[in-house]
Amino acid sequence: MEIYFFYMFAGGMILTSLLMITRANVIHAALLLVLTFFFLAGVFVLAGAEFLAAVQILLYAGGIMVLYLFSIMLMNVEVAVRMRQWHRQGVVVLVAAVLLGLEIWAVLGEVEFGAPKQWEWSLGATPGNVEALGAVLYTKFLFPFEVASILLLASMIGAIVLAKRTIER
Amino acid sequence: MIPMTHFLVLGAVLFLIGAMGVLMRRNAIIILLSIELMLNAVNVTFVGFSRHLADMTGQVFAIFVITVAACEAAVGLAILIALNRDRTMVNVDEINLLKW
Numbered sequence: 001m002e003i004y005f006f007y008m009f010a011g012g013m014i015l016t017s018l019l020m021i022t023r024a025n026v027i028h029a030a031l032l033l034v035l036t037f038f039f040l041a042g043v044f045v046l047a048g049a050e051f052l053a054a055v056q057i058l059l060y061a062g063g064i065m066v067l068y069l070f071s072i073m074l075m076n077v078e079v080a081v082r083m084r085q086w087h088r089q090g091v092v093v094l095v096a097a098v099l100l101g102l103e104i105w106a107v108l109g110e111v112e113f114g115a116p117k118q119w120e121w122s123l124g125a126t127p128g129n130v131e132a133l134g135a136v137l138y139t140k141f142l143f144p145f146e147v148a149s150i151l152l153l154a155s156m157i158g159a160i161v162l163a164k165r166t167i168e169r
Numbered sequence: 170m171i172p173m174t175h176f177l178v179l180g181a182v183l184f185l186i187g188a189m190g191v192l193m194r195r196n197a198i199i200i201l202l203s204i205e206l207m208l209n210a211v212n213v214t215f216v217g218f219s220r221h222l223a224d225m226t227g228q229v230f231a232i233f234v235i236t237v238a239a240c241e242a243a244v245g246l247a248i249l250i251a252l253n254r255d256r257t258m259v260n261v262d263e264i265n266l267l268k269w
Contacts (some may be wrong), residue, residue, distance in 0.1 A: 006171045007243040010179045017183060017206055021190030026198045027221035028202040034241035040209055043179070047170060047220045049228050052212075059235060064205070064242050070247040072198060086193055087262070106179045113173040117222050117223040119193050129228075136225040137232070148236045165254070 002046060009042040024081045028070050037061045050129045176217025178221075183210035195260040201245045208238045 013036050037060045043051035057079040087093075127135070137145060172173025183206060190203030212231045252264065 003175075006175060010175070013179070014182055014186070017186045020206070020251065021186060021203055023199070023201065026196060029199050029202055033205065036206065037209070040213070041212060043176075047176065047216045049216045049219065049231070050179055052216060052228055055232070055235060060205075060206055060209075066237055067200070067242055068202070071250060074250055075198075075253045077198070077259065077260065080196055083195070083260060085195060087195055090193050093189055097189050101181070103210040104178075107237065108174055108177055108181075111174075114222060115222045116170070116173065120224045130205070132225055133228055133232075139231050141226075141229050143232060146225055147231055151189055151240055152236060155243050159247035163250045165248065 006043065006046050007097070009039045009046070012036075012039040013043070024079070026072050026077050027069065028074065030065060034061045034065045048129065051133050053101050173217060173221045176220075180210045180217065183207075183213065194233035195262060197264075199257055199263050200261060201242065201249075204241065204245075205238055208234055208241075214241055218237055 016032045016036045016039065020029045020036065021039060023029040023032065037056055041053040042057040044050075071132075187205075187210060189202045189206035190206065194200055194203070206224075212234055215227040215231045215234070217230075219225065225243050249259075251258070
């Protein structure tokens with residue numbers, strides 16, 4: 001049962017992402033990427049990462065993609081629809097992608113992963129996914145967490161400075 | 170139970186689709202969207218390994234990847250808005266001021 005849902009979500013993701021990279025209209029591409037992220041949230045739930053699934057919908061589909069759509073509205077995108085959409089290096093890219101895909105296929109055919117490990121905590125004391133994630137994030141990964149906040153601050157200032165009309169001296 | 174290989178194949182296929190989008194399209198916004206797709210393909214692999222190894226680290230790293238993706242989206246869109254201010258410049262091969 002689980003595997004059929006996985007195939008459904010994975011097939012939906014591949015279909016919508018293929019449609020996304022072939023659209024001429026940018027807004028259609030952004031909305032198709034939102035759909036891809038909803039399918040991805042389904043894959044995360046099947047993998048037992050419920051918190052990431054919620055973050056995927058709230059933050060990615062609801063935050064980052066809305067930022068994209070608002071920025072697209074600020075730009076003049078109608079002209080781009082009538083222009084040539086593809087680089088002239090398409091054949092080279094396709095050949096490289098097929099070669100890379102065959103390489104990954106060959107490597108994955110060799111590796112035997114075996115049965116997945118069991119979670120360490122004892123039965124009956126199982127913490128939820130959010131609790132387990134928070135316990136690791138705020139102890140073992142506290143320093144990377146703080147570095148990520150500085151990265152967010154820097155990119156926020158950078159975005160304001162770059163998009164500002166004129167910079168006062 | 171979903172085999173581990175399925176997650177890896179899904180991640181690889183999505184990454185390849187995103188890379189094709191980056192290399193083949195001229196529209197800068199679609200290139201940014203394809204980069205988001207590639208970052209998410211990495212997340213699929215992280216979460217798959219997190220489940221297989223029964224280790225939370227994979228999910229923590231997926232959160233950091235999402236953080237970096239948010240930063241990249243903000244800065245990339247700010248650059249595109251700055252480029253769009255004076256005239257329409259949405260194709261990456263038109264932005265060639267520094268090209269030798």
